[in-house]
Amino acid sequence: MFGLGAVKRSVRGDEMWRVWIERTCAQVRDLDSYSALAAL
Numbered sequence: 056m057f058g059l060g061a062v063k064r065s066v067r068g069d070e071m072w073r074v075w076i077e078r079t080c081a082q083v084r085d086l087d088s089y090s091a092l093a094a095l
Contacts, residue, residue, distance in 0.1 A: 062068060083089070
């Protein structure tokens with residue numbers, strides 16, 4: 056997320072960030088990562 060403040064905004068760049076965050080969230084859900092954290 057630090058890179059978000061270091062780049063110039065554009066429509067294409069905003070879309071790239073949106074897709075990246077969306078896919079990362081999907082990966083967390085698909086791998087059931089919440090369960091791994093709860094086990095700690």
